[in-house]
Amino acid sequence: MAMQMLPPDWPGNFWAHWAIFAVAILVFVLLMVMVFIWFERRALAVMQARLGPNRAGPFGLFQSAADALKLLIKEDIVPAKGDKLVHWLAPVVAFVPVVLIFAVVPFWGGAILADLNIGILYIVAISSVTAVGIFMAGWSSNNKYSTLGAMRQVASVVSYEIPVVLSVVGVVLLAGSLSMQQIVAAQDIPFILLQPLGFLLFFCGALAEINRAPFDLTEADSEIVAGFFTEYSGMKFGLLFLAEYGEALAISAIVTTLFLGGWRGPLLPPFLWFLLKVGLVFFVIVWIRATVPRLRIDQLMALAWKFLFPLALLNLLITAAEILFWPAVSLWVFVPINFAVMIILVLLWSKFFKLGWGKVEV
Amino acid sequence: MGASVAFWVLASIAVLAALAVVLVRDVFRAALSLILCFLMVAGLYITLSADFLAAVQILVYVGAISVLIILAIMLTREVQRGSPSNRFRLPAFFVAVLFFAGIGYAMLNTPWQISSTPPLEPTTPAIAGLLFGEGGFILPVEIAPLLLLAAIIGAIVLVREK
Numbered sequence: 029m030a031m032q033m034l035p036p037d038w039p040g041n042f043w044a045h046w047a048i049f050a051v052a053i054l055v056f057v058l059l060m061v062m063v064f065i066w067f068e069r070r071a072l073a074v075m076q077a078r079l080g081p082n083r084a085g086p087f088g089l090f091q092s093a094a095d096a097l098k099l100l101i102k103e104d105i106v107p108a109k110g111d112k113l114v115h116w117l118a119p120v121v122a123f124v125p126v127v128l129i130f131a132v133v134p135f136w137g138g139a140i141l142a143d144l145n146i147g148i149l150y151i152v153a154i155s156s157v158t159a160v161g162i163f164m165a166g167w168s169s170n171n172k173y174s175t176l177g178a179m180r181q182v183a184s185v186v187s188y189e190i191p192v193v194l195s196v197v198g199v200v201l202l203a204g205s206l207s208m209q210q211i212v213a214a215q216d217i218p219f220i221l222l223q224p225l226g227f228l229l230f231f232c233g234a235l236a237e238i239n240r241a242p243f244d245l246t247e248a249d250s251e252i253v254a255g256f257f258t259e260y261s262g263m264k265f266g267l268l269f270l271a272e273y274g275e276a277l278a279i280s281a282i283v284t285t286l287f288l289g290g291w292r293g294p295l296l297p298p299f300l301w302f303l304l305k306v307g308l309v310f311f312v313i314v315w316i317r318a319t320v321p322r323l324r325i326d327q328l329m330a331l332a333w334k335f336l337f338p339l340a341l342l343n344l345l346i347t348a349a350e351i352l353f354w355p356a357v358s359l360w361v362f363v364p365i366n367f368a369v370m371i372i373l374v375l376l377w378s379k380f381f382k383l384g385w386g387k388v389e390v
Numbered sequence: 391m392g393a394s395v396a397f398w399v400l401a402s403i404a405v406l407a408a409l410a411v412v413l414v415r416d417v418f419r420a421a422l423s424l425i426l427c428f429l430m431v432a433g434l435y436i437t438l439s440a441d442f443l444a445a446v447q448i449l450v451y452v453g454a455i456s457v458l459i460i461l462a463i464m465l466t467r468e469v470q471r472g473s474p475s476n477r478f479r480l481p482a483f484f485v486a487v488l489f490f491a492g493i494g495y496a497m498l499n500t501p502w503q504i505s506s507t508p509p510l511e512p513t514t515p516a517i518a519g520l521l522f523g524e525g526g527f528i529l530p531v532e533i534a535p536l537l538l539l540a541a542i543i544g545a546i547v548l549v550r551e552k
Contacts, residue, residue: 111416111418111419113419114418114419114422144441145441145511145512145513145514146441146442146445146513146514149442149445149446149449150441150445152445152449153445153446153448153449153452153453154448156448156449156452156453156454156457157429157448157452157453159453159457160422160425160452160456160457160460163457163460163464164422167418167460167464175464178464179461179464182457182460182461182464183461185453185457186454186457186458186461189453189454206514
């Protein structure tokens with residue numbers, strides 16, 4: 029496979045590079061979020077045998093733009109007894125880290141704002157800041173449902189960060205680098221084949237961290253109204269919404285980069301491959317939302333600590349052993365082995381821990 | 391030039407945020423100022439070319455420790471009253487001034503050695519070598535988790551229902 033790597037400071041000059049990429053990333057995030065919202069609504073509609081948005085433009089394509097416009101001109105309501113400054117700051121604090129994540133996402137060879145040699149660690153670190161914005165929103169609203177949502181967010185972030193980071197370490201071991209560019213360059217075999225268990229754990233944990241269904245307990249509308257953004261309206265609500273879908277976009281991009289070979293692929297231009305894979309991952313996220321019912325909060329905690337955490341440790345141990353003891357063996361040998369390991373471990377663990385999946389304990 | 395501007399901006403915001411932690415009455419805002427302070431310290435690490443340390447600072451301090459502090463605040467009763475000062479106000483002030491003077495004296499009178507070698511480009515292998523390599527700090531690295539494990543078991547024993 030031919031890999032055309034662009035020079036790291038493409039297209040030349042430091043400041044030009046910085047300015048072009050900053051603008052491009054902002055436009056990319058805003059545009060893709062609008063597309064994703066439309067896509068999710070349409071895909072959900074198909075899965076639930078209804079029509080979905082189909083009035084604004086062809087196939088309802090302009091629905092997201094119309095919604096954004098509506099949010100912009102709506103009245104902004106702040107709770108009278110809330111903390112006004114924090115209430116105002118919260119959406120910003122939630123949204124900024126999401127955009128910052130894209131600084132190290134390689135769109136195609138060399139097209140990256142900053143090829144940090146701590147790339148994936150930077151992502152893990154920056155994305156943890158979004159949680160601060162969410163509990164700022166929950167606390168400043170001075171509303172019990174908002175506070176409950178924020179507390180659930182805190183609990184899930186603390187628990188799910190660990191399996192997510194541990195499953196990323198498996199990828200880092202295989203690639204031998206933390207840099208996103210190097211991780212893509214190392215994937216002659218997409219890491220989803222070499223790290224099937226790691227992929228599963230990362231995907232589960234990431235869904236929980238960004239509050240996507242079935243882990244959307246921070247905004248579980250059947251229990252706590254809308255969780256942390258119950259008291260938000262107008263563009264501040266829009267910004268929180270943007271942060272949420274921005275996170276989904278970021279997770280899709282990170283999964284693409286870490287496990288699906290990033291922008292690499294035959295025939296099509298790299299950027300198109302990247303977009304296709306991101307779209308595919310997001311489709312799976314929507315699919316899961318349409319399929320799996322929401323967990324209870326105790327099930328959420330049990331899943332993190334009793335299921336994901338020990339499996340992530342085992343995955344790390346097995347990956348490290350494979351790399352340490354059989355460095356000369358072709359990586360293809362490990363593909364069937366790792367798949368077998370994944371199936372055995374997942375089956376075994378689901379026997380070990382009956383988490384009350386749907387069963388009512390007496 | 392650029393680096394020194396960045397240093398002064400980051401350092402002054404860090405000091406202001408640290409002061410806010412102590413002076414602001416609203417406990418939740420104080421915790422948020424603490425987060426801002428941690429972020430600025432991470433920025434200072436970046437100006438020192440310690441990128442790994444900066445990321446870990448954000449991950450551990452902003453992502454984990456602050457989150458736990460906020461959780462503790464959320465479980466606190468009557469948080470609206472803020473943090474009223476008590477009779478230790480004056481003694482605490484004097485201790486703080488003494489501590490500040492001591493630290494300042496030590497800083498100004500230490501002959502700091504400034505390395506002339508340029509900072510390492512990928513910092514992670516060097517750190518890994520120091521932590522786990524030959525003649526590194528493997529013993530302290532292993533003792534710290536043992537201590538933490540003991541602390542965790544202690545905490546579980548303390549809160550366990552009889």
